[in-house]
Amino acid sequence: MRSEPQASAYRPDPRIETVSAWLAAPVAAAAFPRHVTRFRNGRWARAVGLDGLDEAQWIAHFARFEPLAGNLAQPLALKYHGHQFRAYNPDIGDGRGFLFAQLRDGAGRLLDLGTKGSGQTPFSRDGDGRLTLKGAVREILATEMLEALGVNTSKTFSVIETGEALWRGDEPSPTRSAVLVRLSHGHIRIGTFQRLLAHDERDHMAALVAYCLETYPGGEPPADAPGRDEPAVILMHQVVERMADLAASYMVAGFVHGVLNTDNMNISGESFDYGPWRWLPRWEPGFTAAYFDHTGLYAFGRQPEAILWNCGQFAVALRLLAESEPLIAALDRFGPLYAAAMARRFTARLGVAPRGQEHDTALILAAERSMRESGVAPESFFFAHRGGRAAPAGELADILAGYAPAAPLDDPIWAEPTPPGVLIDEVERTWSAIDAHDDWAPLHEKVAAIRRLGAALGESTVPRDEPLAR
Secondary structure (H helix, E strand, C coil): CCCCCCCCCCCECCHHHHCHHHHEEECCCCCCCCCEEEEECHHHHHHCCCCCCCHHHHHHHHCCCCCCCCCCCCCEEEECCEEECCEEECCCECCCCCEEEEEECCCCCEEEEEEECCCCCCCCCCCCCCEEHHHHHHHHHHHHHHHHCCCCECEEEEEEEEEEEECCCCCCCCEEEEEEEEEECCCCEHHHHHHHHHCCCHHHHHHHHHHHHHHCCCCCCCCCCCCCCCHHHHHHHHHHHHHHHHHHHHHHHCEECCCCCHHHCECCCCECCCCCCEECCCCCCCCCCCCCCCCCCCCHHHHHHHHHHHHHHHHHHHCCCCCHHHHHHHHCCHHHHHHHHHHHHHHHHHCECCCCHHHHHHHHHHHHHHHHHHCCCHHHHHHHCHHHCCCCCCHHHHHHCCCCECCCCCCHHHHCCCCCCCCHHHHHHHHHHHHHHCCCHHHHHHHHHHHHHHHHHCHHHCCCCCCCCC
16 A cells, blocks of 8 residues: 655755746735635645644645745746747746745655746736636646556645636636645756756856756666766756656556646656646547647657657757767667656556566557557556456457466455546536536545545555666
8 A cells, every 4th residue: 555645844945046046036926816725735735744734824825825934935936948849939937836935845855835826927928827726626636646646746735716707718717716836846847958058058057957966866877878977967867767757657647748848847757737638538649638739749649759859858958068979878768768667657557566578568568459449448447457357358368367466456446346537527527516516525535536546556656766777
Protein backbone atom coordinates (compact mmCIF):
# COMPACT_ATOMS: atom_id res chain seq x y z
CA MET A 1 0.00 0.00 0.00
CA ARG A 2 1.21 3.49 -0.81
CA SER A 3 2.13 5.52 2.23
CA GLU A 4 0.76 8.98 2.91
CA PRO A 5 3.15 11.92 2.44
CA GLN A 6 5.36 12.29 5.51
CA ALA A 7 4.11 14.90 7.97
CA SER A 8 6.39 17.85 8.58
CA ALA A 9 6.64 21.10 10.45
CA TYR A 10 6.32 24.26 8.39
CA ARG A 11 9.79 25.03 6.99
CA PRO A 12 9.91 28.10 4.75
CA ASP A 13 12.80 28.32 2.29
CA PRO A 14 12.31 31.04 -0.37
CA ARG A 15 15.43 30.13 -2.34
CA ILE A 16 14.05 31.70 -5.51
CA GLU A 17 15.07 35.07 -4.09
CA THR A 18 18.69 34.32 -5.09
CA VAL A 19 17.69 34.53 -8.77
CA SER A 20 14.36 36.36 -8.77
CA ALA A 21 15.77 39.82 -9.61
CA TRP A 22 16.15 38.75 -13.25
CA LEU A 23 13.85 35.71 -13.30
CA ALA A 24 10.58 37.18 -12.05
CA ALA A 25 8.49 40.30 -11.56
CA PRO A 26 6.88 41.17 -8.20
CA VAL A 27 3.08 41.30 -8.52
CA ALA A 28 -0.04 41.72 -6.39
CA ALA A 29 -2.96 39.31 -6.18
CA ALA A 30 -6.43 40.29 -7.40
CA ALA A 31 -9.06 41.33 -4.86
CA PHE A 32 -11.96 38.91 -5.10
CA PRO A 33 -15.54 39.66 -4.00
CA ARG A 34 -16.11 36.25 -2.37
CA HIS A 35 -14.07 33.51 -0.73
CA VAL A 36 -15.55 30.02 -0.31
CA THR A 37 -13.15 27.15 0.25
CA ARG A 38 -14.07 24.25 -2.01
CA PHE A 39 -11.02 21.99 -1.71
CA ARG A 40 -8.24 21.59 0.84
CA ASN A 41 -5.62 18.93 0.24
CA GLY A 42 -5.21 17.79 3.81
CA ARG A 43 -2.55 15.16 3.26
CA TRP A 44 -0.23 17.53 1.40
CA ALA A 45 -0.99 20.35 3.83
CA ARG A 46 0.35 18.01 6.55
CA ALA A 47 3.42 17.32 4.45
CA VAL A 48 4.38 21.00 4.43
CA GLY A 49 3.18 21.89 7.93
CA LEU A 50 0.13 23.93 6.94
CA ASP A 51 -2.63 21.58 8.10
CA GLY A 52 -3.10 23.58 11.30
CA LEU A 53 -4.45 26.66 9.50
CA ASP A 54 -8.05 27.42 10.38
CA GLU A 55 -10.57 28.48 7.76
CA ALA A 56 -9.90 32.21 8.13
CA GLN A 57 -6.13 31.68 7.89
CA TRP A 58 -6.51 29.40 4.87
CA ILE A 59 -8.49 32.06 3.03
CA ALA A 60 -6.09 34.81 4.12
CA HIS A 61 -3.14 32.94 2.60
CA PHE A 62 -4.69 31.17 -0.39
CA ALA A 63 -7.33 33.67 -1.54
CA ARG A 64 -6.04 37.05 -0.36
CA PHE A 65 -2.42 35.84 -0.55
CA GLU A 66 -1.17 37.37 2.64
CA PRO A 67 2.46 36.18 2.97
CA LEU A 68 3.26 33.05 4.92
CA ALA A 69 5.67 33.58 7.83
CA GLY A 70 9.30 33.71 6.74
CA ASN A 71 8.39 33.32 3.09
CA LEU A 72 8.15 35.54 0.02
CA ALA A 73 7.08 39.04 0.97
CA GLN A 74 5.42 39.53 -2.41
CA PRO A 75 4.28 37.06 -5.09
CA LEU A 76 6.51 36.60 -8.13
CA ALA A 77 5.32 36.18 -11.71
CA LEU A 78 8.01 34.19 -13.49
CA LYS A 79 9.43 35.31 -16.83
CA TYR A 80 9.82 32.85 -19.70
CA HIS A 81 9.45 32.36 -23.43
CA GLY A 82 8.41 29.20 -25.20
CA HIS A 83 7.48 27.27 -28.29
CA GLN A 84 3.69 27.03 -28.44
CA PHE A 85 2.67 24.37 -30.99
CA ARG A 86 6.23 24.72 -32.37
CA ALA A 87 5.92 28.50 -32.91
CA TYR A 88 8.31 30.55 -30.78
CA ASN A 89 6.58 33.14 -28.59
CA PRO A 90 8.64 35.70 -26.64
CA ASP A 91 5.54 37.42 -25.24
CA ILE A 92 4.57 35.00 -22.50
CA GLY A 93 5.22 34.48 -18.80
CA ASP A 94 3.01 33.90 -15.78
CA GLY A 95 -0.16 35.56 -17.02
CA ARG A 96 -2.71 34.35 -14.48
CA GLY A 97 -0.55 32.91 -11.76
CA PHE A 98 2.49 33.52 -9.61
CA LEU A 99 4.88 31.87 -7.21
CA PHE A 100 3.52 32.50 -3.73
CA ALA A 101 5.86 30.58 -1.41
CA GLN A 102 8.59 27.96 -1.18
CA LEU A 103 8.89 25.41 1.61
CA ARG A 104 10.22 21.98 2.48
CA ASP A 105 8.18 18.80 2.78
CA GLY A 106 8.73 15.97 5.23
CA ALA A 107 11.24 14.34 2.87
CA GLY A 108 13.28 17.54 2.69
CA ARG A 109 12.36 18.46 -0.90
CA LEU A 110 11.94 22.10 -1.81
CA LEU A 111 8.39 22.69 -3.04
CA ASP A 112 6.62 25.68 -4.55
CA LEU A 113 3.14 26.98 -3.85
CA GLY A 114 2.04 28.51 -7.14
CA THR A 115 -1.30 29.86 -8.28
CA LYS A 116 -3.71 29.75 -11.18
CA GLY A 117 -6.42 32.39 -11.55
CA SER A 118 -4.90 34.83 -9.05
CA GLY A 119 -5.23 37.91 -11.27
CA GLN A 120 -3.44 39.83 -13.96
CA THR A 121 0.33 40.24 -14.21
CA PRO A 122 2.62 42.13 -16.61
CA PHE A 123 2.44 39.01 -18.81
CA SER A 124 -1.36 38.69 -19.02
CA ARG A 125 -1.61 40.39 -22.42
CA ASP A 126 -5.37 40.42 -23.19
CA GLY A 127 -6.27 37.85 -20.53
CA ASP A 128 -8.26 38.58 -17.39
CA GLY A 129 -5.94 36.52 -15.16
CA ARG A 130 -8.85 34.43 -13.89
CA LEU A 131 -9.71 30.73 -13.70
CA THR A 132 -13.13 29.17 -14.08
CA LEU A 133 -14.39 27.01 -11.24
CA LYS A 134 -14.90 24.21 -13.74
CA GLY A 135 -11.24 24.49 -14.73
CA ALA A 136 -10.26 24.18 -11.08
CA VAL A 137 -12.47 21.10 -10.60
CA ARG A 138 -10.93 19.51 -13.68
CA GLU A 139 -7.44 20.17 -12.31
CA ILE A 140 -8.34 18.51 -9.01
CA LEU A 141 -9.43 15.38 -10.87
CA ALA A 142 -6.40 15.36 -13.17
CA THR A 143 -3.81 15.74 -10.42
CA GLU A 144 -5.47 13.25 -8.08
CA MET A 145 -5.66 10.55 -10.77
CA LEU A 146 -2.14 11.18 -12.03
CA GLU A 147 -0.79 11.01 -8.49
CA ALA A 148 -2.64 7.73 -7.93
CA LEU A 149 -1.09 6.28 -11.09
CA GLY A 150 2.41 7.27 -10.06
CA VAL A 151 2.92 10.15 -12.49
CA ASN A 152 5.28 12.84 -11.23
CA THR A 153 2.67 15.58 -11.00
CA SER A 154 1.88 18.82 -9.24
CA LYS A 155 -0.75 18.52 -6.50
CA THR A 156 -3.88 20.61 -6.32
CA PHE A 157 -3.44 22.15 -2.88
CA SER A 158 -6.39 24.55 -2.57
CA VAL A 159 -9.41 25.73 -4.55
CA ILE A 160 -11.39 28.74 -3.39
CA GLU A 161 -14.43 30.02 -5.24
CA THR A 162 -14.12 33.77 -5.79
CA GLY A 163 -17.58 35.05 -6.75
CA GLU A 164 -16.92 36.52 -10.19
CA ALA A 165 -18.85 35.79 -13.41
CA LEU A 166 -16.44 34.89 -16.19
CA TRP A 167 -17.03 34.80 -19.92
CA ARG A 168 -15.28 32.10 -21.91
CA GLY A 169 -15.64 31.14 -25.54
CA ASP A 170 -15.20 27.41 -24.95
CA GLU A 171 -17.80 26.82 -22.23
CA PRO A 172 -21.26 28.15 -21.29
CA SER A 173 -20.94 31.68 -19.90
CA PRO A 174 -21.14 33.44 -17.58
CA THR A 175 -19.48 30.82 -15.42
CA ARG A 176 -18.20 30.69 -11.86
CA SER A 177 -14.65 31.69 -10.91
CA ALA A 178 -12.00 30.27 -8.59
CA VAL A 179 -8.40 30.66 -7.55
CA LEU A 180 -6.30 27.49 -7.39
CA VAL A 181 -3.05 26.87 -5.53
CA ARG A 182 -0.83 24.03 -6.67
CA LEU A 183 2.03 22.41 -4.79
CA SER A 184 4.84 21.47 -7.12
CA HIS A 185 8.50 20.62 -7.28
CA GLY A 186 9.51 23.88 -8.94
CA HIS A 187 8.35 26.18 -11.70
CA ILE A 188 11.55 26.48 -13.76
CA ARG A 189 10.58 25.67 -17.32
CA ILE A 190 12.47 24.88 -20.51
CA GLY A 191 11.01 28.20 -21.65
CA THR A 192 12.80 29.93 -18.76
CA PHE A 193 16.12 28.96 -20.34
CA GLN A 194 14.86 29.89 -23.80
CA ARG A 195 14.23 33.44 -22.63
CA LEU A 196 17.77 33.77 -21.29
CA LEU A 197 19.13 32.52 -24.62
CA ALA A 198 16.99 35.02 -26.53
CA HIS A 199 18.39 37.87 -24.42
CA ASP A 200 21.95 36.45 -24.52
CA GLU A 201 22.12 36.43 -20.72
CA ARG A 202 25.03 34.03 -20.34
CA ASP A 203 25.84 34.84 -16.73
CA HIS A 204 22.21 34.46 -15.70
CA MET A 205 22.01 31.17 -17.61
CA ALA A 206 25.01 29.86 -15.67
CA ALA A 207 23.47 31.03 -12.42
CA LEU A 208 20.17 29.31 -13.26
CA VAL A 209 21.94 26.05 -14.12
CA ALA A 210 23.69 26.19 -10.73
CA TYR A 211 20.38 26.95 -8.99
CA CYS A 212 18.68 23.98 -10.68
CA LEU A 213 21.49 21.53 -9.93
CA GLU A 214 21.37 22.48 -6.26
CA THR A 215 17.60 22.77 -5.94
CA TYR A 216 16.61 19.69 -7.99
CA PRO A 217 19.49 17.26 -7.43
CA GLY A 218 19.84 14.27 -9.71
CA GLY A 219 22.28 11.64 -10.84
CA GLU A 220 25.57 12.05 -12.67
CA PRO A 221 25.96 11.49 -16.42
CA PRO A 222 27.25 8.11 -17.61
CA ALA A 223 30.96 7.55 -17.08
CA ASP A 224 31.70 7.75 -20.82
CA ALA A 225 29.55 10.85 -21.47
CA PRO A 226 31.48 13.71 -23.10
CA GLY A 227 31.64 16.88 -21.03
CA ARG A 228 30.22 15.04 -18.03
CA ASP A 229 31.80 17.46 -15.54
CA GLU A 230 30.26 20.59 -17.07
CA PRO A 231 27.27 21.93 -15.10
CA ALA A 232 25.13 22.55 -18.20
CA VAL A 233 25.82 19.02 -19.48
CA ILE A 234 25.01 17.48 -16.12
CA LEU A 235 21.67 19.32 -16.06
CA MET A 236 20.94 18.26 -19.63
CA HIS A 237 21.40 14.59 -18.71
CA GLN A 238 19.17 14.97 -15.67
CA VAL A 239 16.40 16.67 -17.64
CA VAL A 240 16.51 14.04 -20.40
CA GLU A 241 16.21 11.28 -17.77
CA ARG A 242 13.25 12.99 -16.10
CA MET A 243 11.48 13.79 -19.35
CA ALA A 244 11.84 10.26 -20.70
CA ASP A 245 10.18 8.95 -17.56
CA LEU A 246 7.47 11.62 -17.76
CA ALA A 247 6.68 10.62 -21.35
CA ALA A 248 6.41 6.96 -20.36
CA SER A 249 4.22 7.80 -17.39
CA TYR A 250 1.71 9.58 -19.65
CA MET A 251 1.56 6.63 -22.04
CA VAL A 252 1.08 4.01 -19.33
CA ALA A 253 -1.55 6.17 -17.64
CA GLY A 254 -3.44 6.55 -20.92
CA PHE A 255 -3.28 10.30 -20.33
CA VAL A 256 -3.25 13.10 -22.90
CA HIS A 257 -1.91 16.41 -21.54
CA GLY A 258 -3.04 18.36 -24.58
CA VAL A 259 -0.60 21.29 -24.55
CA LEU A 260 3.01 20.10 -24.35
CA ASN A 261 4.62 23.45 -25.15
CA THR A 262 8.11 24.23 -23.88
CA ASP A 263 6.65 26.68 -21.35
CA ASN A 264 4.69 23.75 -19.91
CA MET A 265 7.79 21.60 -19.33
CA ASN A 266 9.32 21.83 -15.85
CA ILE A 267 13.00 20.90 -15.74
CA SER A 268 12.21 18.93 -12.57
CA GLY A 269 10.36 16.49 -14.85
CA GLU A 270 7.11 17.21 -13.07
CA SER A 271 3.85 17.43 -15.01
CA PHE A 272 1.70 20.48 -14.34
CA ASP A 273 -0.76 23.04 -15.77
CA TYR A 274 -3.75 20.98 -16.84
CA GLY A 275 -6.07 22.58 -19.37
CA PRO A 276 -7.69 20.42 -22.09
CA TRP A 277 -6.47 17.08 -20.68
CA ARG A 278 -8.25 13.77 -21.31
CA TRP A 279 -7.90 10.10 -20.44
CA LEU A 280 -8.19 7.74 -23.37
CA PRO A 281 -11.66 6.24 -23.88
CA ARG A 282 -9.88 3.60 -26.01
CA TRP A 283 -6.29 2.92 -27.11
CA GLU A 284 -6.01 5.33 -30.02
CA PRO A 285 -2.61 6.92 -30.75
CA GLY A 286 -4.24 9.74 -32.74
CA PHE A 287 -6.56 10.82 -29.91
CA THR A 288 -6.20 14.53 -29.06
CA ALA A 289 -7.30 16.43 -25.97
CA ALA A 290 -7.31 20.01 -27.23
CA TYR A 291 -10.00 21.05 -29.70
CA PHE A 292 -7.53 23.55 -31.16
CA ASP A 293 -4.85 20.92 -31.87
CA HIS A 294 -5.89 20.69 -35.52
CA THR A 295 -2.81 18.80 -36.72
CA GLY A 296 -2.67 16.32 -33.82
CA LEU A 297 0.75 17.61 -32.78
CA TYR A 298 0.12 16.62 -29.16
CA ALA A 299 -1.99 13.53 -29.83
CA PHE A 300 -1.65 10.67 -27.36
CA GLY A 301 0.81 8.64 -29.43
CA ARG A 302 2.94 11.68 -30.30
CA GLN A 303 3.58 12.77 -26.71
CA PRO A 304 7.01 11.09 -26.41
CA GLU A 305 8.06 12.76 -29.67
CA ALA A 306 6.79 16.13 -28.42
CA ILE A 307 8.65 15.83 -25.12
CA LEU A 308 11.85 14.79 -26.92
CA TRP A 309 11.48 17.82 -29.22
CA ASN A 310 11.18 20.03 -26.16
CA CYS A 311 14.36 18.48 -24.76
CA GLY A 312 16.01 19.44 -28.03
CA GLN A 313 15.00 23.06 -27.46
CA PHE A 314 16.52 22.84 -24.00
CA ALA A 315 19.77 21.69 -25.60
CA VAL A 316 19.63 24.63 -28.00
CA ALA A 317 19.28 27.02 -25.05
CA LEU A 318 22.18 25.43 -23.20
CA ARG A 319 24.43 26.03 -26.21
CA LEU A 320 24.96 29.39 -24.57
CA LEU A 321 27.14 27.51 -22.05
CA ALA A 322 28.24 24.24 -23.67
CA GLU A 323 29.28 22.73 -26.99
CA SER A 324 26.81 20.76 -29.11
CA GLU A 325 28.45 17.33 -28.87
CA PRO A 326 27.93 16.63 -25.15
CA LEU A 327 24.39 18.04 -25.26
CA ILE A 328 23.47 15.86 -28.23
CA ALA A 329 25.00 12.84 -26.48
CA ALA A 330 22.64 13.49 -23.57
CA LEU A 331 19.70 13.93 -25.93
CA ASP A 332 20.51 10.60 -27.62
CA ARG A 333 19.82 8.82 -24.34
CA PHE A 334 16.12 9.70 -24.47
CA GLY A 335 15.09 6.67 -26.57
CA PRO A 336 16.70 3.94 -24.41
CA LEU A 337 15.62 5.73 -21.22
CA TYR A 338 12.04 5.96 -22.49
CA ALA A 339 11.98 2.26 -23.40
CA ALA A 340 13.29 1.33 -19.94
CA ALA A 341 10.73 3.57 -18.25
CA MET A 342 7.89 2.12 -20.34
CA ALA A 343 8.83 -1.42 -19.33
CA ARG A 344 9.12 -0.56 -15.65
CA ARG A 345 5.90 1.46 -15.52
CA PHE A 346 3.83 -0.89 -17.67
CA THR A 347 4.65 -3.97 -15.63
CA ALA A 348 4.10 -2.01 -12.41
CA ARG A 349 0.63 -0.89 -13.47
CA LEU A 350 -0.24 -4.42 -14.56
CA GLY A 351 0.98 -5.65 -11.18
CA VAL A 352 3.42 -8.22 -12.58
CA ALA A 353 7.12 -8.71 -11.92
CA PRO A 354 9.29 -7.48 -14.81
CA ARG A 355 11.16 -10.09 -16.85
CA GLY A 356 13.64 -7.94 -18.76
CA GLN A 357 13.46 -5.49 -21.64
CA GLU A 358 12.76 -7.99 -24.44
CA HIS A 359 9.96 -9.84 -22.65
CA ASP A 360 8.45 -6.65 -21.26
CA THR A 361 8.40 -4.95 -24.66
CA ALA A 362 6.59 -7.96 -26.12
CA LEU A 363 4.06 -7.68 -23.30
CA ILE A 364 3.50 -4.00 -24.01
CA LEU A 365 2.95 -4.61 -27.73
CA ALA A 366 0.53 -7.46 -27.07
CA ALA A 367 -1.41 -5.39 -24.55
CA GLU A 368 -1.65 -2.46 -26.96
CA ARG A 369 -2.97 -4.76 -29.70
CA SER A 370 -5.51 -6.21 -27.27
CA MET A 371 -6.75 -2.76 -26.30
CA ARG A 372 -7.01 -1.62 -29.93
CA GLU A 373 -8.90 -4.72 -31.01
CA SER A 374 -11.27 -4.81 -28.03
CA GLY A 375 -11.88 -1.05 -27.81
CA VAL A 376 -11.63 -1.25 -24.02
CA ALA A 377 -10.47 1.84 -22.12
CA PRO A 378 -6.90 1.51 -20.79
CA GLU A 379 -8.02 2.02 -17.19
CA SER A 380 -10.44 -0.92 -17.55
CA PHE A 381 -7.78 -3.05 -19.24
CA PHE A 382 -5.21 -2.59 -16.49
CA PHE A 383 -7.83 -3.14 -13.81
CA ALA A 384 -9.16 -6.34 -15.38
CA HIS A 385 -5.69 -7.84 -15.91
CA ARG A 386 -4.05 -6.72 -12.66
CA GLY A 387 -1.60 -9.36 -11.51
CA GLY A 388 -1.90 -11.19 -14.83
CA ARG A 389 -5.51 -12.25 -14.21
CA ALA A 390 -8.45 -12.62 -16.59
CA ALA A 391 -6.54 -12.61 -19.86
CA PRO A 392 -8.59 -14.09 -22.72
CA ALA A 393 -7.11 -16.94 -24.74
CA GLY A 394 -4.64 -15.77 -27.35
CA GLU A 395 -1.39 -13.88 -27.65
CA LEU A 396 -1.82 -11.74 -24.52
CA ALA A 397 -2.79 -14.72 -22.37
CA ASP A 398 0.23 -16.68 -23.60
CA ILE A 399 2.61 -13.84 -22.77
CA LEU A 400 1.03 -13.06 -19.40
CA ALA A 401 1.31 -16.72 -18.43
CA GLY A 402 5.05 -16.20 -18.13
CA TYR A 403 4.66 -13.37 -15.61
CA ALA A 404 4.31 -13.71 -11.87
CA PRO A 405 2.11 -11.33 -9.87
CA ALA A 406 4.18 -8.64 -8.16
CA ALA A 407 1.91 -8.54 -5.12
CA PRO A 408 -1.23 -10.29 -3.85
CA LEU A 409 -4.58 -8.84 -4.87
CA ASP A 410 -5.82 -8.62 -1.29
CA ASP A 411 -7.21 -5.08 -1.42
CA PRO A 412 -11.03 -5.15 -1.74
CA ILE A 413 -10.84 -2.71 -4.64
CA TRP A 414 -9.71 -5.49 -6.97
CA ALA A 415 -12.98 -7.35 -6.38
CA GLU A 416 -15.06 -4.40 -7.53
CA PRO A 417 -16.58 -4.54 -11.03
CA THR A 418 -14.92 -1.39 -12.40
CA PRO A 419 -12.10 0.97 -11.42
CA PRO A 420 -12.56 4.64 -10.56
CA GLY A 421 -11.91 6.74 -13.62
CA VAL A 422 -12.05 10.26 -14.99
CA LEU A 423 -13.16 9.83 -18.57
CA ILE A 424 -14.80 12.94 -19.95
CA ASP A 425 -18.38 11.80 -19.26
CA GLU A 426 -17.53 11.25 -15.59
CA VAL A 427 -15.85 14.66 -15.39
CA GLU A 428 -18.91 16.33 -16.90
CA ARG A 429 -21.25 14.53 -14.50
CA THR A 430 -19.15 15.64 -11.56
CA TRP A 431 -19.17 19.23 -12.75
CA SER A 432 -22.89 19.16 -13.59
CA ALA A 433 -23.73 18.30 -9.96
CA ILE A 434 -21.77 21.35 -8.82
CA ASP A 435 -23.02 23.67 -11.53
CA ALA A 436 -26.70 22.75 -11.31
CA HIS A 437 -27.15 21.96 -7.61
CA ASP A 438 -23.96 23.11 -5.85
CA ASP A 439 -23.57 19.46 -4.92
CA TRP A 440 -19.91 18.76 -4.13
CA ALA A 441 -20.46 15.23 -2.85
CA PRO A 442 -19.71 13.52 -6.22
CA LEU A 443 -16.36 15.32 -6.43
CA HIS A 444 -15.34 14.36 -2.89
CA GLU A 445 -16.49 10.78 -3.49
CA LYS A 446 -14.49 10.62 -6.71
CA VAL A 447 -11.34 11.93 -5.02
CA ALA A 448 -11.74 9.38 -2.21
CA ALA A 449 -12.14 6.56 -4.75
CA ILE A 450 -9.08 7.69 -6.71
CA ARG A 451 -7.00 7.79 -3.54
CA ARG A 452 -8.14 4.26 -2.70
CA LEU A 453 -6.92 3.16 -6.11
CA GLY A 454 -3.56 4.84 -5.54
CA ALA A 455 -3.16 3.09 -2.21
CA ALA A 456 -4.02 -0.27 -3.79
CA LEU A 457 -1.57 0.23 -6.67
CA GLY A 458 1.22 0.77 -4.16
CA GLU A 459 4.62 2.37 -4.17
CA SER A 460 5.87 0.44 -7.20
CA THR A 461 4.34 2.96 -9.58
CA VAL A 462 6.06 5.95 -7.99
CA PRO A 463 8.96 7.34 -10.08
CA ARG A 464 12.44 6.73 -8.73
CA ASP A 465 14.77 9.64 -8.05
CA GLU A 466 17.82 7.93 -9.51
CA PRO A 467 18.37 7.57 -13.28
CA LEU A 468 16.60 4.66 -14.96
CA ALA A 469 19.54 3.62 -17.08
CA ARG A 470 23.15 4.46 -17.75
